[in-house]
Amino acid sequence: MSQQPKERKNVVVRLYDWIKDGLERTVYMGVQYTYPKRFVSPLGYLGVLTGIVFLVLGVTGGLLMIYYQPTLSGCGSLTCAFASIERINNTVPFGWLLRNIHYTASNAMVLLAILHMYYQYFSGRFKIKNEVLWVTGVILGIITGVEAFSGYDLLFNQRAGLAIEIGSSLANASPLVGGTLRLATFGAGFTDFVLRLYAAHVFILPMVMLILVFIHFPRYLVFDLPVISTVVGGLFLVAAIFPVAVGVGYSPSNPQLTIPEWYLTGIYALLRTEFDKFVMGGLMPALLFLMAIVVPFVDTSKKLNWKDRPFFTALGITTIAQILITTAWGFYINPDTNLPTLSRLFVDPSLYFSSMLGVTVLSFMLTYAFLRYLKAKERVRRAAAPMSPLLTKKWVFIIFLMLIGAQLALNFFAWTAALTNLNAMTLFDVGAILVTFGVIAHLYRYSQSLPF
Amino acid sequence: MVEDKESPPSQQTPSEAEKKPAPPVVPPARPQTSAAPAAPPPRPVIPPPRPPAPVQAPPPAPPKATGRRTFLKALVAIGAALSITPFIPWGNFLLSSVTSSGAYKRQQAQADNIPANGAGAGKVINVNDLTTFPPNGSWLVTYPSSGDNALDSQNPDTFLKFKVIRLPTELGGSDKDAASFVAYSEVCVHLWCSPGYDPQKSTNPAYETYQCPCHGSIYQLPTKDPQTGGLVDAGKAIAGPASLQAFPTNAIPMLTLTADPNGDLYIEPPVFDVEHNGVIGYGRDYASYQNYILPVAQGKQEP
Numbered sequence: 001m002s003q004q005p006k007e008r009k010n011v012v013v014r015l016y017d018w019i020k021d022g023l024e025r026t027v028y029m030g031v032q033y034t035y036p037k038r039f040v041s042p043l044g045y046l047g048v049l050t051g052i053v054f055l056v057l058g059v060t061g062g063l064l065m066i067y068y069q070p071t072l073s074g075c076g077s078l079t080c081a082f083a084s085i086e087r088i089n090n091t092v093p094f095g096w097l098l099r100n101i102h103y104t105a106s107n108a109m110v111l112l113a114i115l116h117m118y119y120q121y122f123s124g125r126f127k128i129k130n131e132v133l134w135v136t137g138v139i140l141g142i143i144t145g146v147e148a149f150s151g152y153d154l155l156f157n158q159r160a161g162l163a164i165e166i167g168s169s170l171a172n173a174s175p176l177v178g179g180t181l182r183l184a185t186f187g188a189g190f191t192d193f194v195l196r197l198y199a200a201h202v203f204i205l206p207m208v209m210l211i212l213v214f215i216h217f218p219r220y221l222v223f224d225l226p227v228i229s230t231v232v233g234g235l236f237l238v239a240a241i242f243p244v245a246v247g248v249g250y251s252p253s254n255p256q257l258t259i260p261e262w263y264l265t266g267i268y269a270l271l272r273t274e275f276d277k278f279v280m281g282g283l284m285p286a287l288l289f290l291m292a293i294v295v296p297f298v299d300t301s302k303k304l305n306w307k308d309r310p311f312f313t314a315l316g317i318t319t320i321a322q323i324l325i326t327t328a329w330g331f332y333i334n335p336d337t338n339l340p341t342l343s344r345l346f347v348d349p350s351l352y353f354s355s356m357l358g359v360t361v362l363s364f365m366l367t368y369a370f371l372r373y374l375k376a377k378e379r380v381r382r383a384a385a386p387m388s389p390l391l392t393k394k395w396v397f398i399i400f401l402m403l404i405g406a407q408l409a410l411n412f413f414a415w416t417a418a419l420t421n422l423n424a425m426t427l428f429d430v431g432a433i434l435v436t437f438g439v440i441a442h443l444y445r446y447s448q449s450l451p452f
Numbered sequence: 453m454v455e456d457k458e459s460p461p462s463q464q465t466p467s468e469a470e471k472k473p474a475p476p477v478v479p480p481a482r483p484q485t486s487a488a489p490a491a492p493p494p495r496p497v498i499p500p501p502r503p504p505a506p507v508q509a510p511p512p513a514p515p516k517a518t519g520r521r522t523f524l525k526a527l528v529a530i531g532a533a534l535s536i537t538p539f540i541p542w543g544n545f546l547l548s549s550v551t552s553s554g555a556y557k558r559q560q561a562q563a564d565n566i567p568a569n570g571a572g573a574g575k576v577i578n579v580n581d582l583t584t585f586p587p588n589g590s591w592l593v594t595y596p597s598s599g600d601n602a603l604d605s606q607n608p609d610t611f612l613k614f615k616v617i618r619l620p621t622e623l624g625g626s627d628k629d630a631a632s633f634v635a636y637s638e639v640c641v642h643l644w645c646s647p648g649y650d651p652q653k654s655t656n657p658a659y660e661t662y663q664c665p666c667h668g669s670i671y672q673l674p675t676k677d678p679q680t681g682g683l684v685d686a687g688k689a690i691a692g693p694a695s696l697q698a699f700p701t702n703a704i705p706m707l708t709l710t711a712d713p714n715g716d717l718y719i720e721p722p723v724f725d726v727e728h729n730g731v732i733g734y735g736r737d738y739a740s741y742q743n744y745i746l747p748v749a750q751g752k753q754e755p
Binding site: 072073074079164165166168169172173178179180182183184185187188189190191192252253254255274277340341342345 | 543546547603606607608609610611612638639641642643644645646648665666667668692693696697701724726731732733734735
């Protein structure tokens with residue numbers, strides 16, 4: 001750019017170039033960002049999307065910190081933590097929106113991280129010189145889970161109570177160091193607990209994640225603005241359509257039957273088989289993570305395609321099936337209220353473990369059968385027909401104007417909805433605006449390839 | 453799923469699969485540094501990596517040199533280890549809530565000013581007062597206290613809450629001494645719910661009075677030892693998931709109680725470890741009642 005002195009540049013472009021040159025020496029330019037010139041499958045850069053959602057979480061979380069009180073007593077009501085969340089939700093302007101975005105984004109981050117991991121696994125990208133990236137990724141995934149766990153404990157509602165109880169009792173159940181471990185991590189009571197989880201949630205864990213992210217990032221990153229805008233907008237839409245209630249405050253003498261968040265129901269189901277707590281809640285999940293960490297050092301073949309690695313493909317399918325079964329079981333509570341609580345919660349281990357075993361055998365058989373079927377089927381490769389442009393210049397302009405008009409209208413709606421305290425409506429409109437911008441950005445990119 | 457980057461079926465030669473595909477329009481999110489490191493990435497800013505030093509013709513006395521170097525490295529490693537070692541006890545920073553001295557003082561057992569405490573609400577429990585504090589009754593107290601009973605009564609942290617129970621008459625509950633009381637933690641060692649005292653269930657021989665609302669763990673009152681006739685095993689879980697937990701996580705932590713000459717009940721500074729008062733939310737060796745808590749209450753042993 002700077003090699004063409006003849007070209008006249010206005011002051012904005014020159015300022016941009018100057019800043020860009022200055023950044024050349026910083027760590028940010030160690031990563032090469034690519035802005036794809038046409039639509040590419042987001043599956044390849046799910047990691048970047050996870051990072052973007054992490055940024056959304058950072059922004060909304062930082063704002064929520066302003067009103068959240070990580071204490072139990074001293075503010076007049078029974079639990080300050082829960083009361084402050086209620087205040088954020090009901091009184092603080094836009095508090096409801098920020099809390100719902102934060103909640104949905106946390107779920108989205110866990111989900112995107114899981115999808116990202118499985119895509120990398122099946123596409124074989126985790127192998128051959130990417131081992132360090134993969135292992136840091138697995139560790140980042142675990143920390144993401146802990147981060148999500150500590151986040152929803154901070155609410156101090158019934159569901160948080162359940163998570164607190166399970167987390168602490170798991171720490172307690174560790175052999176030899178159990179009591180000390182629990183005291184060191186959770187402290188000696190609920191007052192300690194809120195503060196420690198708060199410190200971990202807002203500072204310690206995010207810092208560890210940031211450090212690991214610098215190891216985890218490959219040198220090339222796809223930064224696809226249309227998709228990112230659409231994903232963030234979609235997040236807002238989901239948050240608006242499925243808002244989450246604050247729930248009922250935690251009361252240890254008046255418990256309710258609740259179910260943990262979906263990414264923890266698996267551990268919940270394992271614990272409810274009533275075998276040893278540490279083995280079921282600690283070692284079983286640890287086995288899965290250990291397997292994930294070890295797999296690039298076991299699967300050392302040069303083959304990347306999932307079709308050429310039948311065993312590891314079947315293994316991956318098995319883990320998905322087992323996680324799904326365990327998770328589904330975690331949601332199940334016997335609806336018969338006449339039974340005592342404990343037997344309502346009980347997960348029959350013989351049924352559970354036989355289903356786990358069965359699904360393993362089934363996954364392997366189906367995967368191998370499917371791969372054999374694929375191999376037998378001779379695939380005829382069709383010559384790609386030359387693409388004729390879908391839109392003409394005129395239509396690009398028309399659609400552009402329509403989208404801008406839609407954005408204007410949505411902005412107006414969002415504004416009026418905010419004035420009348422229609423929180424979900426506001427959030428929905430803002431999400432729609434972001435999605436519309438994603439479409440606009442994509443249309444612009446598309447128009448660049450048109451002959452005009 | 454991965455169809456897009458797939459080449460036509462080519463299983464014949466493994467070398468063909470290794471070959472780098474033609475550079476796509478978009479570089480993949482994660483570069484596949486598969487086999488051929490022929491083309492370094494076009495990064496003119498960073499100078500190319502220095503070629504490795506030639507290793508032919510080793511120096512005449514390599515073992516000695518490397519030996520010295522290894523020794524120096526080992527010294528650095530030892531130095532590093534010694535630098536880190538003193539920080540290990542600093543881990544007590546995290547345990548401060550239970551280990552810091554001075555946090556636990558001798559304190560009057562004053563019932564919280566809450567409706568559930570009935571006639572005893574807000575009053576100091578007195579062993580001589582059999583009408584306000586009758587046998588088979590229970591009162592919630594806060595320990596350690598903030599010094600302000602009103603504040604304590606508002607504090608929801610169950611880790612500071614204990615249920616002071618006056619034993620049923622047949623267990624010596626009408627004796628006017630501290631041994632007629634027990635103080636159980638309000639934190640179930642199973643999942644941290646708060647058990648409640650149900651006086652209706654105080655019948656021989658089980659005394660299943662201290663029951664957790666979450667999963668039905670039941671902690672027993674002290675029982676009479678058939679051989680000695682003394683009270684033993686207070687707070688041991690006899691039913692529910694807490695009773696299935698491994699020793700010593702199957703008994704509820706307790707406070708040590710004494711009485712002054714006026715009959716006012718006092719809470720002695722607890723030792724929150726498994727052998728004495730137990731670790732709240734974790735458990736206690738249930739023999740500590742007859743070995744430590746009861747002798748102190750009877751005045752046979754110093755707290």
